[in-house]
Amino acid sequence: MSETVDLFVIGGGVNGVGIARDAAGRGLRVTLAEMNDLASATSSASSKLIHGGLRYLEFYEFRLVRESLQEREKLLAAMPHIAWPMRFVLPHHSGLRPDWMLRSGLFLYDRLGGRGLPGTKRVDLRGHPAGALLKPSFRTGFEYSDAWVDDARLVALNARDTVMRGGRILTRAKVVATARHASHWEVNVERDGRIETHRARKLVNAAGPWAGDLSEKTGDAHRLRLVRGSHIVVPRLPGHDQPYILQGGDGRIVFVIPYEDDFTLIGTTEAEHDGSPGEAECSPAEAQYLVDFVNDYLATPVSTDQVVWTYSGVRPLIDSEGSARSASRDYQLAYDDSAAPLLTVLGGKLTTYRKLAESALETLGYTGRWTARAPLPGGAYNRKSGPRMVGTWMQRHPFLTEAWARRLLRSYGTEAETILGSATEASDLGRDFGATLTEAEVRHLMRHEFAVTAEDVLWRRTKLGLRVDAEQVAALEAFMSEARAERAAAE
Numbered sequence: 001m002s003e004t005v006d007l008f009v010i011g012g013g014v015n016g017v018g019i020a021r022d023a024a025g026r027g028l029r030v031t032l033a034e035m036n037d038l039a040s041a042t043s044s045a046s047s048k049l050i051h052g053g054l055r056y057l058e059f060y061e062f063r064l065v066r067e068s069l070q071e072r073e074k075l076l077a078a079m080p081h082i083a084w085p086m087r088f089v090l091p092h093h094s095g096l097r098p099d100w101m102l103r104s105g106l107f108l109y110d111r112l113g114g115r116g117l118p119g120t121k122r123v124d125l126r127g128h129p130a131g132a133l134l135k136p137s138f139r140t141g142f143e144y145s146d147a148w149v150d151d152a153r154l155v156a157l158n159a160r161d162t163v164m165r166g167g168r169i170l171t172r173a174k175v176v177a178t179a180r181h182a183s184h185w186e187v188n189v190e191r192d193g194r195i196e197t198h199r200a201r202k203l204v205n206a207a208g209p210w211a212g213d214l215s216e217k218t219g220d221a222h223r224l225r226l227v228r229g230s231h232i233v234v235p236r237l238p239g240h241d242q243p244y245i246l247q248g249g250d251g252r253i254v255f256v257i258p259y260e261d262d263f264t265l266i267g268t269t270e271a272e273h274d275g276s277p278g279e280a281e282c283s284p285a286e287a288q289y290l291v292d293f294v295n296d297y298l299a300t301p302v303s304t305d306q307v308v309w310t311y312s313g314v315r316p317l318i319d320s321e322g323s324a325r326s327a328s329r330d331y332q333l334a335y336d337d338s339a340a341p342l343l344t345v346l347g348g349k350l351t352t353y354r355k356l357a358e359s360a361l362e363t364l365g366y367t368g369r370w371t372a373r374a375p376l377p378g379g380a381y382n383r384k385s386g387p388r389m390v391g392t393w394m395q396r397h398p399f400l401t402e403a404w405a406r407r408l409l410r411s412y413g414t415e416a417e418t419i420l421g422s423a424t425e426a427s428d429l430g431r432d433f434g435a436t437l438t439e440a441e442v443r444h445l446m447r448h449e450f451a452v453t454a455e456d457v458l459w460r461r462t463k464l465g466l467r468v469d470a471e472q473v474a475a476l477e478a479f480m481s482e483a484r485a486e487r488a489a490a491e
Contacts (some may be wrong), residue, residue: 007167007364008187008200009174010214012036013043013169014151015331015345016206017158018167018357024167026361026368029197032162033189035174037456041277042208042436043350044460045313047231047255047268049247050075050351051146052113054245055253057105062112065331069113072147075354077373080383081155081413083149085117086257089130089244091141091297096247099140106144117145132239135299146259148243151350152460154412156449157376164377170361178203178217182339199200201344202364205344209277209316215344221334222344223284223319226274230268230282230288230312233259233466234302242262246297254293261403266290282310308467318347325431331356335363353436378413393417398427404436411462412444419444433476435467442476446483454480 005028009020012034023030031054032041052069053061074099076083090106092099106120122144130139159169159382170191177188185203189196207214212224221400236258243257259265269286286302295301318332331348333356343364348356354371381389397405397420410415419440422428430439437457444452445461454477458465465473475478 002031002196002198002200003029003340003435004184004198004199005031007031007204008033008198008452009206010202011206011208011211011345012038012041012159012169012171013041013154013206013208013210014155014158014350014353015348015356017090017155017162018353019206019345019360020167020169021158021162021165022161022354022357022361022371024368025370025374026366027166028366030167030207031170032159032167033170033173033175033198035172035276037171037270037452038159038169038450039152039460041280042313042315043155043225044152045229046350047257048149048151048265048350049146049255049319050149052351053349054105054144054364056108057108060181062329064352065109067114067284067355068349069109071265071351072212073114073116073171074148074372075149075351076383078085078371079149079154079157079305079376079379080236080381080386081231081378081410083147083154084383085145087118087143087169088146089123089125089141091125091134091215091244093247096249102142107144109144109331112303113145114425117147120144123319129239130242130244133237133244133299134297138297143242149350150410154353154376155460156348157378160377160448163289164173175214175217178218179491180338180340180342185340185342189232190238202341202343204360205342206365209314211316211344211346216345218342220334220342220344222334222346224346225317225319226277227274227315227317228271228273229268229278229308229315230271230280230290231265231287231306232282232287233263233265233309233311233468234306235308236262237264237265237298238300241322244297246294248293248296252293254290256294262386262468263466266294266302266483268290273478274338277314277316279315280312282312296435319354333360333363342364344430376436378415381414389414396420397489399423401436407436407462415444431479434470434472435464436491437464437476439461439479441482445484446480446487452480452484453477 007023009016020032048070052065091131134210173189176190179186185200187198215222246254248358255266266382296375332346336342393405394400451457
């Protein structure tokens with residue numbers, strides 16, 4: 001049996017790792033257990049935006065929008081490598097929300113968000129570059145600011161920082177039972193085919209869409225509303241340089257976002273989800289819905305035949321009446337302060353993860369806020385210096401292309417220098433797995449970011465799965481299997 005830690009966190013999504021990182025930074029002994037890979041469910045299946053939620057204003061969620069926009073500014077400062085501002089284009093659709101309503105909503109959005117990013121402006125789509133993608137009938141619209149984030153890397157870097165600050169992260173570690181005692185919790189975890197028993201003074205259930213099921217094990221049953229959000233990825237639309245937010249006749253909105261240089265991301269749907277959250281998939285009907293939705297706007301229509309990848313995740317929303325579209329994205333912290341306290345995280349959204357973690361620690365009785373603007377690993381640099389860093393790396397490592405160097409910057413920030421080391425030729429980085437993925441990068445991901453399988457590397461730590469073939473995937477899987485065996489033998 002392990003030592004008794006201060007805090008045991010269940011769930012390796014963004015809220016779980018955010019809580020673990022905050023706790024470790026306050027000097028607490030913390031252990032986190034995730035039954036699969038980090039960010040293997042909802043936290044890698046978002047629309048990948050740090051935003052206030054413009055449409056939440058229609059449901060009068062002003063506090064949530066304000067808090068989210070305040071967080072947007074903090075997160076952009078703390079993670080310049082994996083998050084960056086974007087200027088969204090909102091075309092005015094004559095048959096939907098009137099011009100005055102859009103203008104008023106965006107005015108309020110700007111005021112709630114402060115002055116960190118450029119404000120809204122009206123655009124004439126007949127002369128604006130963004131109009132080229134749209135049908136000629138869309139003549140006017142608005143341009144406003146929000147931000148993008150690599151959601152899965154956000155989780156991995158929070159986990160990495162947790163360990164750097166003294167915490168412990170367990171992946172492929174499923175909690176199979178919990179027992180509450182007068183002064184502590186016992187948590188049974190199945191890992192590597194064995195059952196481990198961990199002890200902690202306080203327990204946090206941050207299992208995302210599984211939090212409701214897990215709460216039955218902890219004796220404080222809570223209900224969540226599970227809503228599936230699906231996305232499709234197609235080859236980059238011609239002239240697609242800015243993201244769009246499009247309105248639908250059903251009251252919903254869909255984002256169309258430049259993605260990974262050569263692709264366009266379209267999403268999301270909102271459908272009630274039955275069954276296991278781990279079984280979420282983009283259905284043919286959802287893919288067709290997204291295609292039909294955007295084709296109402298696009299000058300050159302897309303088809304489902306062009307879809308190169310789909311993904312789907314289940315949002316754990318606070319149980320409520322009404323449609324999935326109107327269900328709140330806010331969060332609740334259910335706290336049972338018995339002798340062995342229990343905190344259950346309900347709901348939440350990507351943008352508010354840091355604030356949620358801060359509130360969770362304070363609810364548990366811990367002081368010492370520190371995470372606001374504290375950079376994640378690799379993020380301790382000024383955003384404006386990014387292009388200069390890329391140029392320096394290309395001079396120092398002549399084999400780097402600009403696209404390769406930029407990818408490393410947007411994945412690892414300053415930690416890319418650790419991966420590159422003193423290499424002067426690509427072969428110095430070891431095996432080449434295709435699409436600029438090298439042995440040096442894979443070993444870094446295995447050693448520092450908890451990657452175990454090729455899927456972890458290709459679809460969560462990176463999105464290079466969009467660029468490699470089956471033979472390259474097999475070679476990577478074989479290499480990682482050998483590397484795991486070597487590590488196990490050394491231990």
